[in-house]
Amino acid sequence: MRKIIIPLLLLCFSLNAQNPSAKDILDKIDKNMSSESRIFTSKMVIHNKRNTRTVESKSWSKGEKKSFSEYLSPPREQGTKMLKLDDQLWIFSPSTDRIIQISGHMLRQSVMGSDLSYEDMMEDPHLLNHYTGKIDGEEKLGDRTCWIISLTATSVDVAYQSQKLWVDKDRYIPLKKELYAKSGMLLKRMELSDVIQIQGRWFPKRILFKDVLKEGEGTEFIIGDIQFNAEIPEYILSKASLKK
Amino acid sequence: MKLLFKLAARNLIGAGRRTWLNVIVLSFSFIIIIWHKGILNGWESQAKNDMTEWETGGGQYWQSVYDPFDPFSLTEAHSAIPADMDSACSKGNMASILVTQGTIYPGGRIQSILIKGINSNQKVLKIPGALFESDSSEIPAIIGSRMAADNRLKTGDLITLRWRDKNGTFDAGEMKIIGIFNTNVPMIDAGQIWLPLDHLQKMMGMPGEATILVCKKDSKVIASDAGWNFKSTELLQKSVSDMIKMKSVSGAVLYLILMSLAMLAIFDTQVLSIFRRQKEIGTYIALGMTRFQVVGLFTIEGSLNSVLAAILAAIYGIPLLALQASKGMSFPGGSKDFGIVMADKIYPSYSLELIGITILFIMITTTIVSYLPSRRIAKMNPTEALRGKLQ
Numbered sequence: 326m327r328k329i330i331i332p333l334l335l336l337c338f339s340l341n342a343q344n345p346s347a348k349d350i351l352d353k354i355d356k357n358m359s360s361e362s363r364i365f366t367s368k369m370v371i372h373n374k375r376n377t378r379t380v381e382s383k384s385w386s387k388g389e390k391k392s393f394s395e396y397l398s399p400p401r402e403q404g405t406k407m408l409k410l411d412d413q414l415w416i417f418s419p420s421t422d423r424i425i426q427i428s429g430h431m432l433r434q435s436v437m438g439s440d441l442s443y444e445d446m447m448e449d450p451h452l453l454n455h456y457t458g459k460i461d462g463e464e465k466l467g468d469r470t471c472w473i474i475s476l477t478a479t480s481v482d483v484a485y486q487s488q489k490l491w492v493d494k495d496r497y498i499p500l501k502k503e504l505y506a507k508s509g510m511l512l513k514r515m516e517l518s519d520v521i522q523i524q525g526r527w528f529p530k531r532i533l534f535k536d537v538l539k540e541g542e543g544t545e546f547i548i549g550d551i552q553f554n555a556e557i558p559e560y561i562l563s564k565a566s567l568k569k
Numbered sequence: 570m571k572l573l574f575k576l577a578a579r580n581l582i583g584a585g586r587r588t589w590l591n592v593i594v595l596s597f598s599f600i601i602i603i604w605h606k607g608i609l610n611g612w613e614s615q616a617k618n619d620m621t622e623w624e625t626g627g628g629q630y631w632q633s634v635y636d637p638f639d640p641f642s643l644t645e646a647h648s649a650i651p652a653d654m655d656s657a658c659s660k661g662n663m664a665s666i667l668v669t670q671g672t673i674y675p676g677g678r679i680q681s682i683l684i685k686g687i688n689s690n691q692k693v694l695k696i697p698g699a700l701f702e703s704d705s706s707e708i709p710a711i712i713g714s715r716m717a718a719d720n721r722l723k724t725g726d727l728i729t730l731r732w733r734d735k736n737g738t739f740d741a742g743e744m745k746i747i748g749i750f751n752t753n754v755p756m757i758d759a760g761q762i763w764l765p766l767d768h769l770q771k772m773m774g775m776p777g778e779a780t781i782l783v784c785k786k787d788s789k790v791i792a793s794d795a796g797w798n799f800k801s802t803e804l805l806q807k808s809v810s811d812m813i814k815m816k817s818v819s820g821a822v823l824y825l826i827l828m829s830l831a832m833l834a835i836f837d838t839q840v841l842s843i844f845r846r847q848k849e850i851g852t853y854i855a856l857g858m859t860r861f862q863v864v865g866l867f868t869i870e871g872s873l874n875s876v877l878a879a880i881l882a883a884i885y886g887i888p889l890l891a892l893q894a895s896k897g898m899s900f901p902g903g904s905k906d907f908g909i910v911m912a913d914k915i916y917p918s919y920s921l922e923l924i925g926i927t928i929l930f931i932m933i934t935t936t937i938v939s940y941l942p943s944r945r946i947a948k949m950n951p952t953e954a955l956r957g958k959l960q
Contacts (some may be wrong), residue, residue, distance in 0.1 A: 426641075435679060482736040506741035507734065538729050538741070540677030 347474055353497035354490075355396040355451045355490030357526045362557050363385045366397075366549035370414065371439040372542035380437060389450055391562045406567050407443070414443055424567050439544040440513070440536040450477065455483045463494075466501060470494045485512070496520055496527040511537050524553050573862065577869040581877070584838075588874065591834045592697045594835035595878035595931065598827040600886040602927050605820050607890065607917035608898065614918055616753075616910035617806050623754040625805040626664070626783040628790060630797040631653065635668070635780050643670055647735075647778045649685040653791055654782050662788045664691035665779040667769050671732035673744070673762070675720040682716075683761040684732060693785045694758065701765040707745040708772070709765060713758025714751045722746050731761075735774045742772075744920045753912045826958030828931070829867060831878075832938045838872050839942040850946055851955030860951075871939020875932045893917055 345353075362385075369380045380402055386392035392409045392569075396402040404419035414427040432443045452458075456476035464471055472489040478486045487509070491501035502515040513536055515528035528551065535543035560566055581588050621627070635646035650658065650665055657663040667686040672679060689698035700711050708730060712722060722728065723746065731746040743764070752758055782797065784790065790799060803810075818841050843850070853863050897914035 434681060478738070481738060484733075484737060484739055486738050504739075506731065506739045508740055508742050510729075510741040512731065512739060512741060536673040536679070538677075538731065539679050 344460075347460050348453070350460070350472060350474060350492055350497060351452045351456070351458050351476075354492060354499060357454055357497055357528060358499075359451050362551040362555055363553050364550060364555045364557065365551035367524070368545075368549065369437075369439060369441070369548040370545040370547065371437065372544065373438060374541055379503050379569070380439075385557050385558055387562055389454075393566060394446075400501050402437070405552075408562070408564060408567055409443070415564060415567060424564070435536075440539065440541070441546065442535040442542055445513075445534065455479060456488065458490075461489075464491060466491050466493075469500060471500055493520070493527075498529060499521045500529075513537060519547075522549060526553065573869055575948050577866055577873055580866075581870050584842075584868060587838055588877070591831070591838055591874045592877040592881055594834055595831040595874055596882035596886070598824070598831050599878060599882035599927065599931060600889070601822050601827055602931075603886070603919060603924060604890060604893070604917065605823065606817075606923050607894070607919040608915060609813050609816055609820065610920065610923065611894075611916050611918040612911065613809060613824060615912050615915060616809045616813075616950050619753045619910055619912065620756075620806050621786055621802065623752050625802050626693050627786040628784045628802050629800045629805060630778050630782040630784070630791075631800055633796050633798055640670065643668060643780075647773075648796055649778050650782065651797065654797070655777075657784075657788075657791060658688065658691075658782070658803050661692050662785045662871075663722065664688060664693035664780040664783045665766060666783065667766060667773070667775065667778060667834055669732065669769070669773055671730055671762075673720070674729045674731070675722060678720075680720060681760075684769060685757075685761055686764045686766040688766045693783050695750075695752070696763060697748060697750050698765070700750075701880050705745050705747065707743045708768065709745045709747045709787050710762045711748040711750060712762050713755075714745060715755060715758045716748055717746075719759065722749075724749055725857070728753075732772065734772065740772065740891050751816075754908075754910050780909070789872060790890075805855040812909060828934060831869045832934060835871055835874055835935060836938050836942060838874075838937055839867065842870070843867065843942060843945055844933065847949070847954045848956075850949060851951050851953075854951040860946060860949070864940070864946050867946060868940045869942040871943070872932060872936040874939075875928075875935035878931070879928055883913055890917070894919065914944065 331523075342347040358483045364383075364385050366383045367379070369382070371378045371380070378399070380399065381397040382394050383391060384394040390409075390411050390508050390516040394407045396405040408415045408417075412432065414432055416427060417424045427443065431476045432518060434442060436443055436446055455478055457479055458474045458476050461473040461475050464473055471493055474490045474492055476488040476490065485504040487505045489503040489505070490499040492499050496518065498520050499515075500517050500520075501513055502513075502517070503517075504513040506512050513534065515535070516533040517531070518533075520527050521530055522528075528548075532546040533543050534546060535541075582610075622658070626645055632646045632648050634642050636642040636781055647667060647669075654663060654665075658665050665688055669684050671682055671684045674680070687698055689701040691698055697711060707727060710730075717723065726746045727743050728746070729741060731739065731741040734740055766779070770778060824859055850863055853866070854860065858866075894917050897916040899914050900911060
């Protein structure tokens with residue numbers, strides 16, 4: 326009897342290791358993608374119908390609720406600062422020397438004509454905190470084999486009730502994301518690429534956001550330097566830093 | 570006194586061309602002041618009437634958080650309709666409106682809008698809720714002609730509507746434009762769409778809730794319920810009153826220029842008369858008139874200009890102004906886009922009060938202007954005046 330049970334258990338463990346549950350995958354994605362805090366520089370390339378614009382910025386974020394960004398270029402936007410605390414956002418514009426507050430529906434407006442909303446740009450939600458997942462199958466994206474995972478929100482106050490992820494089986498990084506409305510209509514698509522290893526985690530340096538309801542070729546979000554779990558002084562994530 | 574009037578009238582008519590030039594210029598002032606004021610009055614009454622019919626009704630109850638100038642307030646500005654108000658809605662004495670924000674994608678462009686839900690059977694406002702009676706599988710929506718023109722939409726068009734429900738979750742669906750209405754009130758047209766109230770309540774997860782309750786015109790106001798604040802028609806239409814008041818002030822500059830020209834002409838005529846008619850002044854005094862009676866004579870002569878001007882203005886002005894009042898005045902197409910309530914044609918409104926005040930104003934001004942140079946007569950030496958010596 327023992328001769329049968331032990332090999333069976335070993336087989337089960339090894340199968341489990343090869344086919345982790347959706348929860349395990351989400352956990353590993355969170356470990357790769359999320360952090361307690363981060364400091365990074367980024368370039369946002371906005372492809373409009375008529376032209377392409379590039380906006381560079383430096384951002385500091387802590388958890389899911391606090392983040393601060395400062396635009397570095399183009400000259401017209403240089404010095405513009407954004408602070409997000411919970412569901413409120415303040416923008417400082419150096420040309421007017423004024424701080425304006427944005428909240429509610431305005432947080433869902435596009436940032437400088439891009440395919441990203443203020444929320445998309447400044448949020449870093451842990452998937453496991455908000456969704457349960459189900460593995461729907463596997464698919465090859467380029468040369469990477471991916472799990473297709475459907476996510477369903479665990480609470481009613483999540484921005485997107487369902488999502489679909491294509492997760493790299495080896496690196497536990499989503500290479501494609503689809504965000505759906507409650508009705509099931511596809512709203513946004515994200516393609517993540519240039520995955521590199523930083524501080525022991527895999528991270529995509531280029532994300533192509535596409536608001537599928539809008540015409541255009543989408544907006545590229547390219548990460549430059551990034552530091553995870555870096556120490557961020559409290560004053561940076563406060564309103565006082567907007568006018569500094 | 571009768572003699573003074575008789576004498577003044579004869580002198581005035583006797584002055585011939587000089588008098589008629591003054592009278593013509595003064596009559597222009599009459600007509601232009603009455604016409605301009607009439608246009609503003611007509612605009613104000615038309616705008617207020619349109620606002621009552623399309624937007625404000627006989628006053629509104631606002632959910633306590635609602636502030637139309639603060640978009641941040643919209644996410645919280647909704648609550649259950651109180652029972653007495655709900656019963657007033659069922660009886661047709663009130664219309665309930667739920668307001669929220671959303672995004673549409675006309676022709677692949679992104680456009681933020683206000684989504685307003687209104688009960689389809691309401692008769693309080695002229696918004697054609699009856700158009701909602703269609704069995705379309707898409708979200709039925711009606712829009713105003715400005716919104717349609719701005720976004721190049723027409724009846725039957727399908728566009729994607731995205732919104733967030735009460736929990737902040739994104740939702741989206743196909744919306745069908747089932748009707749386009751034409752209104753002079755941009756506040757219920759530009760940048761917004763109208764849906765059946767029950768449909769919007771379902772979309773938002775807010776059954777039985779509203780943001781604004783509009784009272785029927787001249788209906789009895791229900792005592793203000795906790796959480797709902799009553800806003801009177803006067804308050805809701807204050808923007809129109811203020812705008813007309815501002816226009817009146819700017820119009821006063823025009824009146825001032827016109828009146829200055831006319832008064833300058835009268836003043837000059839008076840100064841010239843006193844200078845040229847010194848012998849006549851001396852004769853009047855020699856014949857027993859007091860100096861003040863002579864001053865009165867010259868003042869009456871001057872102020873009679875305004876009486877003649879009023880008569881002349883009535884002769885050619887009444888037909889002109891009546892024609893304008895019946896045909897109305899068209900404004901260029903673009904004027905609709907200024908965001909102010911303005912009909913395609915404005916019909917001037919001339920009240921007796923307006924005409925009376927204008928006549929009185931011009932008469933008093935003319936009398937004062939005529940009196941000022943005449944005061945010199947009181948200081949004249951009658952003997953020297955009789956000789957015609959310059960004083």
